Amino acid sequence: MAKTNPGNFFEDFHVGQVLEHATPRTITEGDRALYGAIYPTRFAVPSSAAFAASVGLARHPVEELVAFHVAFGKTVPDVSLNAVANLGYAECRFHRPVHPGDTLRTRSEVIGLKQNSNGRSGVVYVRSTATDQEGRVALDWARWVMVHKRDPESPAPEAVVPELAPYVAAEDLVVPDGLDFTGYDTAAAGEPHRWADYEVGERIDHVDGVTLTEAEHMMATRLWQNTAKVHFNTEARPDGRRLVYGGHVISLARALSFNGLANAQLVAAINAGAHTAPAFAGDTVYAWSEVLDKAETAAPGVGALRLRLVATKGRDESMTLRGEDGKHAAGVLLDLDYWAFVPR
Amino acid sequence: MAKTNPGNFFEDFHVGQVLEHATPRTITEGDRALYGAIYPTRFAVPSSAAFAASVGLARHPVEELVAFHVAFGKTVPDVSLNAVANLGYAECRFHRPVHPGDTLRTRSEVIGLKQNSNGRSGVVYVRSTATDQEGRVALDWARWVMVHKRDPESPAPEAVVPELAPYVAAEDLVVPDGLDFTGYDTAAAGEPHRWADYEVGERIDHVDGVTLTEAEHMMATRLWQNTAKVHFNTEARPDGRRLVYGGHVISLARALSFNGLANAQLVAAINAGAHTAPAFAGDTVYAWSEVLDKAETAAPGVGALRLRLVATKGRDESMTLRGEDGKHAAGVLLDLDYWAFVPR
Amino acid sequence: MAKTNPGNFFEDFHVGQVLEHATPRTITEGDRALYGAIYPTRFAVPSSAAFAASVGLARHPVEELVAFHVAFGKTVPDVSLNAVANLGYAECRFHRPVHPGDTLRTRSEVIGLKQNSNGRSGVVYVRSTATDQEGRVALDWARWVMVHKRDPESPAPEAVVPELAPYVAAEDLVVPDGLDFTGYDTAAAGEPHRWADYEVGERIDHVDGVTLTEAEHMMATRLWQNTAKVHFNTEARPDGRRLVYGGHVISLARALSFNGLANAQLVAAINAGAHTAPAFAGDTVYAWSEVLDKAETAAPGVGALRLRLVATKGRDESMTLRGEDGKHAAGVLLDLDYWAFVPR
Structure with missing residues (x-):
């Protein structure tokens, strides 16, 4: 019995399927420091607890992209381990700031599938939602990736292509x-x-x-x-x-x-x-x-x-x-x- | 008067000798983040405070190997600065989880010595114990290293080879x-x-x-x-x-x-x-x-x-x-x- | 309208000018860990909260050089972005330890100016002061840098060269x-x-x-x-x-x-x-x-x-x-x- 994760292939997805992604991850002040060591960031809100307080924030959030990368990383083993290409993102909204001490977990729902004409791969559309330890939504987004089929001979699913907004409306x-x-x-x-x-x-x-x-x-x-x-x-x-x-x-x-x-x-x-x-x-x-x-x-x-x-x-x-x-x-x-x- | 540490040579050790290793070290959330940046680790307990709580742990421990490396590092200046080779470990047990805020220090006792037949080096056996700021044992282990002699002409000590278990018993x-x-x-x-x-x-x-x-x-x-x-x-x-x-x-x-x-x-x-x-x-x-x-x-x-x-x-x-x-x-x-x- | 910071040129400075440097920065335990990952430091006070407490410190400070680098970094966009060379430091004193949670900001005052004889650059002397979130001075220092002129034809300012102590007096x-x-x-x-x-x-x-x-x-x-x-x-x-x-x-x-x-x-x-x-x-x-x-x-x-x-x-x-x-x-x-x- 193989114990290692082979990832999902195109045939393994179906519209409506829910994927509970593994390894919830707690954000720490160490993440803030490493982010600042790796990227030349200086935005005052994530840089300074005093500045964050001065603009009304009760706690000192990390950069939104820290939350994005952590939440996104969770989806890789289930969604894109066998991906040919990451095709796009849409409708990503940050619903609440993320702070050291918060634990993020991510679930995804398959919202679309379309086999490619070559029969060897297909496009998988998912909507992913990251929640914190209280179950509150921190961010969500849609993403579509091209994924290999395990078997080129397997039948194509009915094509479902979700309608995604070209951009999030300001309101x-x-x-x-x-x-x-x-x-x-x-x-x-x-x-x-x-x-x-x-x-x-x-x-x-x-x-x-x-x-x-x-x-x-x-x-x-x-x-x-x-x-x-x-x-x-x-x-x-x-x-x-x-x-x-x-x-x-x-x-x-x-x-x-x-x-x-x-x-x-x-x-x-x-x-x-x-x-x-x-x-x-x-x-x-x-x-x-x-x-x-x-x-x-x-x-x-x-x-x-x-x-x-x-x-x-x-x-x-x-x-x-x-x-x-x-x-x-x-x-x-x-x-x-x-x-x-x-x-x- | 030379101020720098030349390390110990084989002649400097004797069975029963106790070495109090320097520089106690406080574990932080920064260590957890760096560990995760350097190694592709995803084990749920150290990754997620929420998961750790869900399996009954009162606080969020770091990986046991963080404690091991910190505790082990302390012994290097006294035990293995003049080592030819790190020969083995045995009987390493983790007695309690280590958390951010805990301070580890390590002491070692020399439990064996055996000069090599070439007369230029010998094997030193130590048992090392790392304790936290309350003096509670966090981990202990035995280790043996081959260490240079300062002077090949110095006499060999009586050979003492400790009996070490091939593995820790499950109980x-x-x-x-x-x-x-x-x-x-x-x-x-x-x-x-x-x-x-x-x-x-x-x-x-x-x-x-x-x-x-x-x-x-x-x-x-x-x-x-x-x-x-x-x-x-x-x-x-x-x-x-x-x-x-x-x-x-x-x-x-x-x-x-x-x-x-x-x-x-x-x-x-x-x-x-x-x-x-x-x-x-x-x-x-x-x-x-x-x-x-x-x-x-x-x-x-x-x-x-x-x-x-x-x-x-x-x-x-x-x-x-x-x-x-x-x-x-x-x-x-x-x-x-x-x-x-x-x-x- | 150009939005990017071109930095200051020699003509932009005048004696008595005060520069409020941007991006206050909160120190974290992540900084301590990264400092220890990047430099082979083992000084017991910053390494161990228990050791720091044993020598009478109420909290666990980071190394003084962490504070120095953070405070100094703030001055770069305003003082030395167009510098030819960093000529020297003087009179740098650490007034109080800096701890995780402290937020540092830096202001500088121009205390001297001297155009070089070639007319293409000049030396700018500043005294910089870093304060914490309570406005208490954490450290201050003088520094002088050689800075390009924007226009070699612009007139030289009156030369003012501050008297700086060769070293801080022990008292x-x-x-x-x-x-x-x-x-x-x-x-x-x-x-x-x-x-x-x-x-x-x-x-x-x-x-x-x-x-x-x-x-x-x-x-x-x-x-x-x-x-x-x-x-x-x-x-x-x-x-x-x-x-x-x-x-x-x-x-x-x-x-x-x-x-x-x-x-x-x-x-x-x-x-x-x-x-x-x-x-x-x-x-x-x-x-x-x-x-x-x-x-x-x-x-x-x-x-x-x-x-x-x-x-x-x-x-x-x-x-x-x-x-x-x-x-x-x-x-x-x-x-x-x-x-x-x-x-x-």
């Missing part, structure tokens, strides 16, 4: 309890620009770059208990290279965006995300952002910006997303669409 | 206070297999591999305040390579064993251990296990498995421990014999 | 509240030598060496939210090498000095410091110390040693600071002058 964003930016200290936060200073269509070159190392991306990925082999094992890929976890690029780009978006303090939602090219140790990653939309919220002093965050290999001062063929331009590693809360 | 295992596996949640733990599902003689290929980096093994070894030069300094060995601390391979193999032994939640004892070949950055480490024995315990729902944990350089699906010459097969890095508590 | 050292070394446990601390055992002029070879890696120095530097590009980006320097942050060498040398100065428990002041040569991954760093002065304090059992701490690339058993030309000898990376508290 569906959840402002953390108590958040109040009316006394926001821009000097402490590191930048004078507020919600009104950003214009839709504006692009911001974040200027700084970071060269990736093997040790750092593996430590980050392990921290989230993400077990996908290709990130850790030079013998798992024909080219002998360790593929950097896509979430590592997201966190790195988000941290780099501090320089120009220091007041985009909290990630409210992730609308969409595409990992458009692989990243490897030795690559130097830069980022630029585009303001896609703006919205007000009911919370005092709190506005929202919808931002495109683009990570590139090598700096692209032209901030070009698409090449001449309409596909992502060479060097683009990540194209992420998200909402952030900023002071008005 | 001597200490179940942590309150541990109760009767409500054990296998879905949360990540695997359905319980004590009854494992058979003596069964071998489990843990499948996954991790490629070592210099930064990670040095960070781990430093975290335990283990100061042996060969792990940190390319100028300390003629080949200019940093030798990976043997305990790093133990922790890595233990973490890899999650895939097939996710319910072997707690390490209860280490019966024996041999580091059969050196490991270096760039090596890809895999692991397999063999079930050596099974035992019941008096605690509700708690069984014990005696396991052989073998780490290899490169995957060995044949799970061969011995080569044709009866010695450890090529590629075997570690041969560890331990007891773990599993749900019945 | 100005601040002993932490409650510190009492009368019951000091040398066995736990790891070394028998006390204040009386050290002689002015004595040199101590710390023997051990550590080979630098890219991942470790970047993680350390990021942990302090130090954003200077040259440490992170292989594309930021013509030679494609990442320059190791000078503070990384300070912390590494201080940790190495444990072997011979284990009882120099607490850093009381930094009198002066020069980074005399760049360090890079692959370099093996060693350290030696010279006792420059001794002083008593009013606190029970507490003495002070003024120490020169020298880091070298490759071991220099001759402990030579100056070459034949009177300049720093080849291989000298750091020449640091500091005060430490030691048991009498």
